[in-house]
Amino acid sequence: GQQVMQIPQYQHVQEGEDFTTYCNSSTTLSNIQWYKQRPGGHPVFLIQLVKSGEVKKQKRLTFQFGEAKKNSSLHITATQTTDVGTYFCAGGGDSNYQLIWGAGTKLIIKP
Amino acid sequence: GAGVSQSPSNKVTEKGKDVELRCDPISGHTALYWYRQRLGQGLEFLIYFQGNSAPDKSGLPSDRFSAERTGESVSTLTIQRTQQEDSAVYLCASSLALRKGEQYFGPGTRLTVT
Numbered sequence: 001g002q003q004v005m006q007i008p009q010y011q012h013v014q015e016g017e018d019f020t021t022y023c024n025s026s027t028t029l030s031n032i033q034w035y036k037q038r039p040g041g042h043p044v045f046l047i048q049l050v051k052s053g054e055v056k057k058q059k060r061l062t063f064q065f066g067e068a069k070k071n072s073s074l075h076i077t078a079t080q081t082t083d084v085g086t087y088f089c090a091g092g093g094d095s096n097y098q099l100i101w102g103a104g105t106k107l108i109i110k111p
Numbered sequence: 112g113a114g115v116s117q118s119p120s121n122k123v124t125e126k127g128k129d130v131e132l133r134c135d136p137i138s139g140h141t142a143l144y145w146y147r148q149r150l151g152q153g154l155e156f157l158i159y160f161q162g163n164s165a166p167d168k169s170g171l172p173s174d175r176f177s178a179e180r181t182g183e184s185v186s187t188l189t190i191q192r193t194q195q196e197d198s199a200v201y202l203c204a205s206s207l208a209l210r211k212g213e214q215y216f217g218p219g220t221r222l223t224v225t
Contacts, residue, residue, distance in 0.1 A: 033213065033214075035214075041218075042202055042216040042217065042218055042219055043154070043202070043204075043214075043216050044216070045213045045214065045215070048213060088153065088154065090214075098156065098159065098167070099214070101153055101154045101156070102153065103152070103153040104153050
């Protein structure tokens, strides 16, 4: 079946450093959504990208959707402790409703 | 209005017992999803409801798992004869749109099978 691969599984950064997570699909996606899950919390929607090559920004977060609509990335500039959590991508596949979830990338701020 | 609510927030049960988990979606949301999340893992799709259509049960891991939804309201996920490997957080999400819209998650039910 369709799969979305997300890397890396973990990323340790010093506060103030940048963070990036990548998602790749073997098939074209209709859209891609990004969610953030704080430790002990539940996933919270961040953004949806629909168009080929789309780039959206939310303050220090930059989201990209590839030209072929098979990959996406989330980049955080100058991480802060409030950014800690796991970031999931979820792609729209062949079915009308189901999202295909990546395994998540855990952002850890080094003490 | 209120977000997605789930109950109980925590459930500890003995192996072999049945458990029932409840989800109250956001009013007006036609789509409802159940997911399982094991500790430190990603989201595992279990089942999807859309209005009065037949649910998509393709993600249910075994016939011990079942779910119901009355119209566009409350849903219950039932696990019969629980096993230790069922221990996880069970998350419910609802969505406005049929077509892969933004999902709003509840706080989850943490199930521990001893």
